[in-house]
Amino acid sequence: MASLATAEVCDVNAGDLSNGDLRVLPPVFKIYGQCRAFSGPITTLKVFEDNVLVRELLETRGEGRVLVIDGGGSMRCALVGGNLGQLAQNMGWAGIVVNGCIRDVDEINGCDIGVRALASHPQKSNKKGQGEKHVPIYIGGMLIREGEWLYADSDGILVSKTELSI
C-alpha cells in the first residue's frame, strides 16, 4: 500500500492542523518492526503495567488497524513482546503504538508490522486483566479516539479524525 508522507500531509493540511482534526503525536517514539511506514484506523486501549487486554485485542482480526495503547508512559515493564508482535502480524494488524515499553526488540524488528514505543524494557508486565478497550485515550495530552486514523513514517506519527487521501 502506498503510504502518505507525514511531512507532506502536514504541509497540505495546515487548516486541519490548526483546528485539531489533524494532530501530530509528540516526537518521543522509537521505531521498531519491519514497516517503517504504516497506517490504519485506530483501536484504542488503556492499560497500566498489565498486558492481558493487549493480547485479547491482538487475538482478534486486525484488518489493517493500528492498536494504540495508552500505557501511561510506564518505564517499569514491557506491554508488548515478541510473541505479541508475531500475533499482531499473523492477525493482520498494521501496527502497534505503545505509550510505554516493549521487549524482545530483535524479534519485534523481524515482524512484518510497524511498532512505535517509548523504549524497551526486559521485564514482563502484570497479568491481571485490568484496563479499558475502545475508550478515548490521552497520549502526551492529546486525545485519541477509536476509529480515528493513524499515519506513521520515519518523520513522525499523525492522528486524523478521518481517513486522508493522497
Ligand SMILES: O=C([O-])CC(=O)C(=O)O
Ligand atoms: O507476554 C508478554 O508479556 C509479552 C511478551 O513477552 C511477548 O509478547 O512475547
